[in-house]
Amino acid sequence: MSESMRTIAFQDSSPGTLGVEMEWMTVDINSGEQVPAAPAVFAAVGESARIKPELFTSTVEINTDIHRSTSAAVDELQALYDQVSQILGGQHAALLSAGTHPTSHWRDQQVTDDQRYARLLERLQWMVRRFNIFGIHVHIGMPDGDTCIRAMNHLLPIMPVFLAISANSPFWQGEDTGLSASRIKVFEGLSQGGMPFYFENWRDFEHCAGRLQATDSIDSVRDIWWEMRPHPDFGTLEVRIGDMPGSRADTQAYIAYVRAEAMAAMHTEAVPRVHPSLIRENRWRACRYGMHGTMIDPFTERLMPVLDWLEMRLGALAAGGIEQSELELVAGRIGHWRKHAGGAAMQRQLHATHAAFPAMIAAMREQDGWS
Template sequence: MGRHADVLTVGVEEEFLLTDPGTGAPAPKNRQVAAAAQQAGIDLQLELTRCQVETSSRVHSDIGELLGELRASRRRVAECAAEHDARLLAVAIPPTVPERFPVTDTPRYERIARTFGMLAREQGLCGCHVHVGVPDRETAVLVGNYVRPWLPVLLATTANSAIYRGSETGYASWRSILWRRWPSAGPPPYFTSLDDYEAIVAMMRASGSILDNKMVYWDIRPSESFPTVEIRVSDIPATAAESALLAALIRGIVSSGLRSIARREAALAVSGEVLRAAYWNAAHSGLDGNGLDMADSRVVPHRDLLRRLVEHIEPALVDSGDHEFVVAAIDALIGRGNGARRQLEAFRARRDIADVVAESARATLDGC
């Protein structure tokens, strides 16, 4: 089915871990890999630690075209990493035991490290950020209220950090647990206006819990750089196809939220306590376990919640031309398993961390 002309635009940022090809340990080579990528026409962003790089897609209206770019980008960056004896892994935390996470030597990152201490030096966490185009910052804040109840489902779907420091964590997304140690991370409050949002951000800056607006690490925020709402709840998905699925789902939720705003339909105001419980369930059990229905706090399998999400946003998915792709991608994901299941299956076969690294490397370039 064709797309409507006014379909929302979408872009994706993927964070990757650079590792030693032999040991799987984090490799502090982001500047070398970024320089090689620059020569290949790819602009990589340097992350907080020197073991990480971030790619940024172009702005897309078509999810198929976005998927094609994500696959090409992963392949080319992996080739640039290999030039410097490093392996690119789409994992949300290092599976092996890291010796250290050296901070990238920029003035801003060094200031963050001085202020936040071990929080910065034990980072090495890789996520995926999806930007959806919206008219203005006020709209970005308000539509976030409609995305907010679905954040745990998105987290469970993309969980990709079950193994850390050579051991099972007991969680599908250990990154999510570690990430929420930051004072500005996790699910955002329910905001009534842009003024409401900016007042809380100003308080956080004044208190020192953030150093600048870019340190607003909530899982939904109006972008500081683009006319978009940015959703940042996800682990870096194991495969490019899963990142494209995530982008399609988020665009569908945002589009549905905009329609609700136009109809003056209020967003579900989930309490912080319920949302925190749902986050924990999503991080703990991932797509293969149970979550919480936001409407009535009932325990429901995450797979059923994911199906309910697709039903909820079906009109938006049909209008964007994404419905067929989303349904097929979810069926494939449930059949094969997300990154967390891949990691656990690989580890439990022989209890050898090398198998986890090898499986993660295969998933990183799957279809690329």
């Protein structure tokens, strides 16, 4: 068997189970700048599947166990946040949630001492050094590889809405980018970054990943950094497009919406494929305008405000049998979003009120609902 025809085992999971990864910045309590405080956290907690290092020593990744509801996952995230925050308090540091830091420069970040990160730096150079970006990854259990691919195909045209409601990276190194989500513009520079592709089935994905490995383009499936991807080791579909949301309430609504769409996608028969040009346009609109933008309905091609489309979509998901308790977590946040918008707008509002970035960052932390 050629390398490109190799089999990749998909570890089936209970459908709809949930796991969440969040990439938190460690910042100085006074200046708000990123500081390399993560090693102190790992020294305190030891080897942990829940609290892990990332590329830079100013990042702590917090991962949940497997859950069957959004509320349970968020409760665990809160407990892990509290644990890490207590340790950081002794370092005069704290956690900050955003897709990018408002001012800190990527050149100033220390790379974690890890062989995998060293290989990435050697291969990707300047591209990976700029990865001072922070996202939320939602894993949804899938029963088998073919179901995972069918769900991914179905979610491709919906992905821009995930980005719009999480958009929280308007600033880059002290400059207002004019975007709501600048983080994905950094990530898409990788050869395996950006949007995923339509696949026929799991075998088609195996061929794709096998070709990339056979040509030394990636070391493993872990090096495929699409904004949504199968995770065969976990038996999940991993949605990676979201910025770190601006608050606990936004995080909860985001997770619930991703899970609801993924569960619906598992049980949806094949639907007509939406042309990638339309998906890319909606992705750009989400990047630029966030949740207060206008999108192209991928199924009717009518222009609609994002939040109007989301409300309509929640009705369709409810009619399709998705758990009402999960949908209420999303629906209950839409009124706030209509009035105040999301993380990106909140950052700009705080910057207008607190012109000095340290005061702005302190206000972001005070309003995030985690502390």
